[in-house]
Amino acid sequence: MANPLAKFREVFPVLAEDLRSICAEQDNLPDQVWQWFEKTLHYNVIGGKCNRGLSVVDTTQILLGRDLTSDEYFQSATLGWMIELLQAMFLVLDDIMDGSTTRRGQPCWYRQPDVGMMAVNDAPMLESAIYLLLKKHFRAHPAYLALVETFHEVAFQIEVGQTYDMLTERAQNLAEFDQARYGTIVTYKTAYYSFYLPVALALQYTGRATAGNLRQAKEVLVAMGQYFQVQDDYLDNFADPAVLGKIGTDIPDGKCSWLVVQALKLCTAEQHAVLRANYGRAGECDAQVCERRVKDLYSELGLDSVYHEYEERTVAELREKIANVDEGEGLRKGVFTAFLDKIYGRKK
Known part of the structure; x- marks a missing residue:
């Protein structure tokens, strides 16, 4: 084969x-x-x-x-x-x-x-x-215009997500790092093009891009894309760069990542001070020392376990969404199961 x-x-x-x-x-x-x-x-x-x-x-x-x-x-x-x-x-x-x-x-x-x-x-x-x-x-192809418009729309969504991400990073204000902001950034920056776009294109190509099918696809796949980005944020900190294929920069860059959002929920006043003093220090002479302090804090807060609990809970919710997909207009539940099987428990 x-x-x-x-x-x-x-x-x-x-x-x-x-x-x-x-x-x-x-x-x-x-x-x-x-x-x-x-x-x-x-x-x-x-x-x-x-x-x-x-x-x-x-x-x-x-x-x-x-x-x-x-x-x-x-x-x-x-x-x-x-x-x-x-x-x-x-x-x-x-x-x-x-x-x-x-x-x-x-x-x-x-x-x-x-x-x-x-x-x-x-x-x-x-x-x-x-x-x-x-x-x-x-x-x-009958869907030529729809295909062109879809690429233009998703490209703009990526750009919007990138802009929001960079504005948040530039502000360097941990008080603004919350789940709502994080969810908006990853929806636009990652979820649309990584998960919704492949299915939207396939639906258009096969003549099954009804409003109902596109709506269902977006509902399931945006949620899956958010999960995927949380995985990326987790791997940025916890994965071996040799396996991941890149060196994570979320901490020195001061990104509004899932890990820092969770840390802010769990940390004490003293730990919060450690975050404020060390997060987002790219370009400074002691940036590596600062990054190590944040990584140590993540371990101290048990974010590895917090992530795995989140993963199991989220995957269960996604499986429920998939089970409720209406296949009456040609959409298939197997489309979403195939996506989930590819990313669940990934290491890179």
Whole structure:
């Protein structure tokens, strides 16, 4: 049986060639520019787990209830790679704004010696590739306009989430770090594009994007996306960076993360003072010492156990939501079960 990820990756060179043809042949792009764009594509789009992209293929197959034809596989995988392009754009910019050092086990794109702040222009080029590919492969599809609008809407949601995240980080006011603010940030910044988008695209592609199906998908998947981001925040602190593929920066960057929100609920006045003195100290000479103090406080507060209790409670609630999904208009409960099975108990 073919490895799903390997099969999915076989589609990317075809799409890269499509982009080369569009850019170099149709638009007469100079060779030097295309070569740079190609380098940008391969460095930033390839190398991830591709869970979001694969989810479009998996969802399409579950919705249709059968194996996909070669054309159906290619088209659903193409939509999946568009999500990977969207994520690549977001990660390039996110790493610059966070001052991150590694991504997927290698230096961040902007930290490449010949890249630097050229990455600011490379990021929107990655997003533009989505619309070039949509036009080439889906212009005749009945859902073409809906697909284009969905990508534009979700891209804006990511940007809104990033803005709220950075405004919160800039304020450096722990009094504003609460569950409501955290939930809003992660809904816009992560949940829509990581969970809702793959299913919305599959529903549109298969002609099942009724208002009821989209509403149900959003209700379940936004909640699942919030759970996923809580996992990310937990792993940022508790996972081995070698396994995670990146070095966590939430504490020195002063992020409104799930862990600090929980710590603020549980800490004493003395522990609160430790947080105030040490949280969000990126760029300071003693930043590593400050980060270690916060990590020690997290352990002292038992946040590892708090997280695992949260995970079991949340997964039970998600399973209940899935059980209540109405399949009358072609939506399938298995779509959501497949997502949950992929992320429950993940280590990276």
